[in-house]
Amino acid sequence: xxxxxxxxxxxxxxxxxxxxxxxxxxxxxxxxxxxxxxxxxxxxxxxxxxxxxxxxxxxxxxxxxxxxxxxxxxxxxxxxxxxxxxxxxxxxxxxxxxxxxxxxxxxxxxxxxxxxxxxxxxxxxxxxxxxxxxxxxxxxxxxxxxxxxxxxxxxxxxxxxxxxxxxxxxxxxxxxxxxxxxxxxxxxxxxxxxxxxxxxxxxxxxxxxxxxxxxxxxxxxxxxxxxxxxxxxxxxxxxxxxxxxxxxxxxxxxxxxxxxxxxxxxxxxxxxxxxxxxxxxxxxxxxxxxxxxxxxxxxxxxxxxxxxxxxxxxxxxxxxxxxxxxxxxxxxxxxxxxxxxxxxxxxxxxxxxxxxxxxxxxxxxxxxxxxxxxxxxxxxxxxxxxxxxxxxxxxxxxxxx
Numbered sequence: 001x002x003x004x005x006x007x008x009x010x011x012x013x014x015x016x017x018x019x020x021x022x023x024x025x026x027x028x029x030x031x032x033x034x035x036x037x038x039x040x041x042x043x044x045x046x047x048x049x050x051x052x053x054x055x056x057x058x059x060x061x062x063x064x065x066x067x068x069x070x071x072x073x074x075x076x077x078x079x080x081x082x083x084x085x086x087x088x089x090x091x092x093x094x095x096x097x098x099x100x101x102x103x104x105x106x107x108x109x110x111x112x113x114x115x116x117x118x119x120x121x122x123x124x125x126x127x128x129x130x131x132x133x134x135x136x137x138x139x140x141x142x143x144x145x146x147x148x149x150x151x152x153x154x155x156x157x158x159x160x161x162x163x164x165x166x167x168x169x170x171x172x173x174x175x176x177x178x179x180x181x182x183x184x185x186x187x188x189x190x191x192x193x194x195x196x197x198x199x200x201x202x203x204x205x206x207x208x209x210x211x212x213x214x215x216x217x218x219x220x221x222x223x224x225x226x227x228x229x230x231x232x233x234x235x236x237x238x239x240x241x242x243x244x245x246x247x248x249x250x251x252x253x254x255x256x257x258x259x260x261x262x263x264x265x266x267x268x269x270x271x272x273x274x275x276x277x278x279x280x281x282x283x284x285x286x287x288x289x290x291x292x293x294x295x296x297x298x299x300x301x302x303x304x305x306x307x308x309x310x311x312x313x314x315x316x317x318x319x320x321x322x323x324x325x326x327x328x329x330x331x332x333x334x335x336x337x338x339x340x341x342x343x344x345x346x347x348x349x350x351x352x353x354x355x356x357x358x359x360x361x362x363x364x365x366x367x368x369x370x371x372x373x374x375x376x377x378x379x380x381x382x383x384x385x386x387x388x389x390x391x392x393x394x395x396x397x398x399x400x401x
Contacts, residue, residue: 023297024337026290031341031370039349041276043358058225059261076255078217093229098124098222108173114160118201120208128222136168136183147206152183154198291381330382338374
């Protein structure tokens with residue numbers, strides 16, 4: 001009986017192809033919109049996580065006086081290189097400890113100039129911040145100890161000052177300081193915050209302290225936690241050591257902050273997930289509209305086929321057979337709309353992912369859910385017309401003009 005109802009439904013749909021297509025258009029748009037929104041949202045979430053991870057491996061960022069609160073000051077004492085040495089020596093769960101002090105400066109090469117950020121640090125910065133060298137070398141120990149005028153530049157600085165030329169062994173002027181370029185950082189692109197990660201110049205920290213900033217301050221310390229070690233335990237060890245070195249009393253608030261990059265990752269990923277869910281819910285309204293369209297057309301179809309229904313009932317068709325025929329027709333319509341919507345969504349998602357620069361992540365679960373939902377729409381909104389057809393009086397139906 002089900003097979004016969006399916007054949008009759010397909011025959012009826014083929015007989016009114018244009019009307020059938022217009023009927024399922026809402027379903028097509030709804031299914032496509034839901035899949036596209038979820039796919040792009042998942043791609044954006046994955047991109048955010050990747051960009052955060054590119055900032056560093058198991059990264060912790062320690063800053064003085066960044067979190068305001070009772071008993072704290074925005075001008076808390078800066079760190080020193082002695083604090084960096086103590087962290088390296090006394091916290092064994094740290095894979096890398098890198099000091100950092102930065103200054104905005106204009107880099108000049110010949111007639112070209114570019115405003116960038118000069119960061120004083122050491123080779124541990126490359127490990128902590130997950131940087132690799134595209135060319136050249138890292139700093140030598142002697143250069144770090146003596147504060148030599150050598151530097152490693154990012155891809156943006158290279159492009160703006162040297163174009164396609166090889167910058168290695170060439171010199172760049174920073175104020176009155178002429179710096180030899182010994183390394184070129186691998187391109188990273190923009191961060192999740194929209195900042196250009198490649199717009200930087202790295203120099204030995206002693207060089208920046210003595211010859212650019214004129215102090216001994218360390219503005220920030222980057223920490224990379226060893227794989228397999230507890231992040232929370234490491235944070236506690238770092239806080240304990242720094243409180244001891246900064247002579248903070250047992251009941252006093254910290255005058256420094258330890259920021260776990262996992263917090264930022266979870267926050268941004270959570271935000272994109274909520275937005276994806278919201279957009280998917282808004283797009284699913286189209287499925288409701290499509291279901292109403294199916295019910296409307298099926299009611300019209302019942303009216304048009306009143307005599308046909310009356311003949312079927314008069315020659316012995318049962319009410320449940322008539323109900324099944326119209327219900328199957330509604331489900332076939334909505335399911336066909338779901339399939340078209342899936343095909344449209346895949347093509348649109350692939351196109352938009354390329355245009356927006358986010359990964360194309362195909363989620364089979366959301367595709368299956370969207371298709372099943374479209375079929376369920378056919379059942380729900382096809383029930384009323386099918387029930388109406390099944391309850392027609394055969395005598396009255398035969399009299400219908």
